[in-house]
Amino acid sequence: MSGALFSGCTQNSLDKRSIVFITQPPPHSPILSLNGVSKRYGQDVWALRHVTFDVNAGEILGIVGKSGAGKSTLLRCLNGLEIPDEGCVSFEGRVLKEMPPVELRDQRRRIAMIFQQFHLLRRRTSLENVMLPLEMAGVRSNTAHEKARACLDLVGLSHKENAYPGELSGGQAQRVAIARALASDPHLLLCDEATSALDPETTQDILALLAHLNHTLGLTMVLITHEMAIVRDLCTHVVVLDQGRVVDQGRVDEVFVAPKSEMTKSLVQHLFNARVPRVVMERLQDTPQGAKELVARLFFTGAQAAEPVIAGLVRDEGMDVSILGGTLDPLGGTICGTLIISLPLKEETLTRLNHYLTPKGVQVSLVGYAP
Ligand SMILES: Nc1ncnc2c1ncn2[C@@H]1O[C@H](COP(=O)(O)OP(=O)(O)OP(=O)(O)O)[C@@H](O)[C@H]1O
Ligand SMILES: [Mg+2]
Structure with a gap:
């Protein structure tokens, strides 16, 4: 995935970086750790079983698995919305479930999310949507404006700052959602099927934008998807879930070349399968x-x-x-x-x-x- 695919970023975007991101954790330092995470619903549905993996700063981790594998449950555990029944999630060295509520809230500000359905407020312009997390954090209006504009510029959407969500294409709406995520100075961006509602060409544009943000800002990302093609095109690392268990994990090239589980083999094989004429x-x-x-x-x-x-x-x-x-x-x-x-x-x-x-x-x- 090259930055060349990402055509929307203007020349002064790199200067705007200093406004958008003041600090990112040093590359390769551990940012997220899951240790034996299990989550049960009711008496006997184990959505996650003993899930263990680390994410280092600068990585893009793809969590892949079929429907019901536990991907969304895992994502909710990562951002502290769900508390694991067993094991723990640590973000930047601190165990989420042991943190006092106020500190947890501050810590969660460093974890931003984008969704399949964008979740923009329809009565707010693009700029006002991007300003939302800044307003909630009590940032002064002038500063919030400046920062929101810089974030919109980073996603190549300065020219749409006064447009309402209803006036945007799906790809543009997702760019606004990404700009809004960037506004809270995240150290981790979680993407929940962020391209599933988009056509193939727009999907490639958004993947290229995410790759660009990862390269230029060093932003760490975890994305869940059911498409191995997205893992191949964007991710550095992959975790494969099957019925709540991790059945494969590691660098994308290593897992694709030597898949350990039948599930991963079938997902990889499907991706590279040629049709018989x-x-x-x-x-x-x-x-x-x-x-x-x-x-x-x-x-x-x-x-x-x-x-x-x-x-x-x-x-x-x-x-x-x-x-x-x-x-x-x-x-x-x-x-x-x-x-x-x-x-x-x-x-x-x-x-x-x-x-x-x-x-x-x-x-x-x-x-x-x-x-
Ligand atoms: N709130 C809940 N109450 C009861 N069971 C749940 C709840 N949320 C999820 N589950 C169950 O946990 C398992 C994992 O669900 P989850 O939504 O995490 O899967 P998923 O991989 O995100 O699936 P999909 O690709 O369809 O979104 C499923 O068996 C699901 O039925
Ligand atoms: Mg899901």
Whole structure:
């Protein structure tokens, strides 16, 4: 994700940084720690079970999982809205549930949130929406105006300061919401499905803006999403939740290349999956009877480049491989993707394919047989 995608930031935005952010924690210092966090609803619904991970300053953590995995519950525990039944959440070294209410309130000001539905006040202009947290913190009117303008400038929306939410596009409304989040000098930005209501192009714009803010301001972010593509495009780290448990965690490239859980494998595989061309699909049969070709899907999540593997099949195994389709994406210097191949059906073709490719870290699955 490059800043080039983010076109709205004006030349003097960097100067405005000093108005917007006075202090950020030093990079790589721990900012958020979860230690054995469990949360139960009623007698037997464990929304979170023994969740443990750290977030360091400057990181962008994606929390991913299917519906009901516990993502929103986790986010509410992170911002102190929900108290874990077991374990604890520490923000900047202090355990949230042990803090006196007044201190907790001050601490929570350092944690800003943006939502899927923006949550802007309809009767306030963009500028007035951004000023809201400043007014609530008792900031003087002149200072609040200046800061809100600087925040709107940072998100490339100075020209819309007098517009009401009803006059903004979805992407512009989310930019105002991000500017409002920035106004409270956050050390952590929590994003709850922040792009789910936006079209793909606007989603890319908002992701680019978030990446830009992370790069230029060093702002730490935790975002929840059900889309692995967002994790791939924006995040430095990922936590995968399945039924309230962490089933994978770590740097995005490491988790994508060597997923530990079946859940993560299926999410990653889905992301890099290539469609079998329709003309091929129409010819396929389920059984080898009368078939001359075998069609297989090769899934790469490692350092093995596709080309040497295919070349190896031809050279070492004497297989006559044709590539029917595929997607390959570089990720952290490695290649992820799928190739759909066909090869003449002989005795034990699939067994030999597996035998040759599995030790090389390539997963093989049978798509079907063609006459
Ligand atoms: N207030 C509540 N009362 C009872 N059960 C709840 C409550 N909030 C969440 N749950 C349950 O906890 C589990 C996790 O819910 P949560 O909303 O955190 O999932 P999620 O990953 O955010 O799902 P989605 O992607 O659909 O938003 C679910 O089984 C849900 O039914
Ligand atoms: Mg949710």
